[in-house]
Amino acid sequence: MSFDSSFLETFFGLYNDWIVVALMMCGFFIVIADGNLIKKVVGLTLFQTSVFILYISMAKILGASAPIAAEGIESYSNPLPHVLILTAIVVSISTTAVALALIIRIKKAYHTVEEDEIQRWDVRIHRSDKRAKVR
Amino acid sequence: MLSGIYGLLSATLFVVLDAVDVAFTEAAVGAGISTLLMLTTLSITGRYEIQRPKIQSQIALVLTTITGALLIYGTLDMPYFGSTDSPANAHVADYYLSNALGQTGVPNFVTAVLASYRGYDTFGELVVIFTAGVSVLALLGTVSDKTMSDDHQPMHQHLILRVTSKMLIPVIMVFGLYVQFHGDFGPGGGFQAGVIFAAAIILYCMLFGLGVAKEVISLGMVRFCAALGVLLYGAVGVVSMLKGEAFLNYSVLASDALVGQHIGIIVIELGVGITVAAVMISVFFTFTGSAEEDDSAFDASSPSDATESNSKQVSQ
Amino acid sequence: MFTAAIIAILVTMVLALTRAILGPSLYDRILAVNMFGTKTVLGIAVVGFLMGRPDFLDIALIYALMNFIGVIAILRFFEYDPRGTTNHDR
């Protein structure tokens, strides 16, 4: 019985972290299991989002309100993680844009966005390079 | 896959809702711009995908499960959700919460911390965004200037959509300005306003074609604005240095410290807004430009890059 | 009462999400996502009232905007494709 209640307490104390872990692992799974480069980028954004949620849930204080000063409100949530994540979101979209631009370039050069096909191309080009040098 | 992105991000917004400013940014960036960029890329690369052997994903699944279990084991030591005395809430946050209103005169704590206390940090982020915009231009920008003069209007079938959007675009822009300058008092600020402003232009570009949109706001001007915003931010810092204080200390900008803070925050938020909007617009223009160039290449049935890569394999 | 409204909206969102995942055609999914977005807007508005701080309405407004732009973007990029089909490779 006591074990049960302590487990429940842990669960309600930490469920935000567990959600973050689940999301993060979804993103991680997509990144390592999928060969499609766009899907990898989607996985990365998922991963990033889970980190955002981690920070924001850390900043939350139960019973507190959004950090904008107003009359009659005593306690506010912690504004510092909000600031960090606000800028991080905009930076993440910029980096995502760069990644997507790279993918477009890859598509134009290789005519595919699948990782193993790209590697096959690379290997083939490398071999033909070697052959040319031997000659 | 398409809606997956969208639905997930909107769900994120709900989770994040206790942080107003962050929710705002996430709504504008995560649900809006990032989906747009993904869609553009997807329309260029095509939705083709090969099936992979099952075993590979099973290995990945095992790996992620192990990592996840380890992480959950690690969370057992974390402070409980919403607790007041957790380390994250203990140190500098109290200082901000009790002093920000008196020192900066800005009721929105997030804006106060973002623009005033952590001004260096935000400047760095802004430079990162600018750099990202520059590198996208460096990667794809060379191709997009050729397709300036196409009268290819992608959605001319949708008359109702076009009329509605024409009505909405000015409203969106005014809303963007409101968010920009109301950021001191409510949720909002330069980052969000920049994204909203960019969204209005992007909407126009999607409905009326890239050529028309470029006549409204030319690529050169967008590039100029991207640099202008960063310079504006830096200039505020330099001016405060010239007045004998530290870099980005706004208190010396006017005779009264509070007024100085106010001026400084408004100007740097403006700089942030201009740069973010310009970078987003230029990224979208570049992406769409390379998509349309792709189209015209295929229309002419002489895909130049295809022959190029063919020649690569033949010649070697 | 606000709680009841939120629960109703959440249930509707779940239903829409189910359709978005099941959805046999692309358009079903777009429709469901659009509906999900509208419900999110309403949900944010109601949550703002529930928490006693209706400052959140700006977020609802921008969410409505982004929803619209998203739907247009999907239609724009996957409907009248000049090449006829999006996956012409191979």
Next chain:
Amino acid sequence: MIIDAISWFCLMLGCFFCFSGGVGILRFPDFFTRMHAASVTDSLGAILILVGLMFQAGLTLVTVKLAFILLFLLLTGPASSHAMAKAALHSGHKPMNSNTSDDAAKNSASGGDVSNP
């Protein structure tokens, strides 16, 4: 008091419409009926819920913002529904357009989110 009652009535009715729309989008057999369910209840539910909230807020800036949201939803909702219906009609009326059976098979293999008439 009366205003409160009206507001609750509007909210509950709006929730009912939302919910019925949700059931409709899940249960109806094909795309156009689903679209009917979704878009009609979307507009009606949004109007009722937002008007209910407006009664709660009284005459403040909040009401103005709510009115803006309402205006926005009323403009964009039908417009995007119309565009969607039109797009679906276009791709539905030419059953094999741009989708040779070969392509369609590939699509359904790659994720199955292309209509396969």
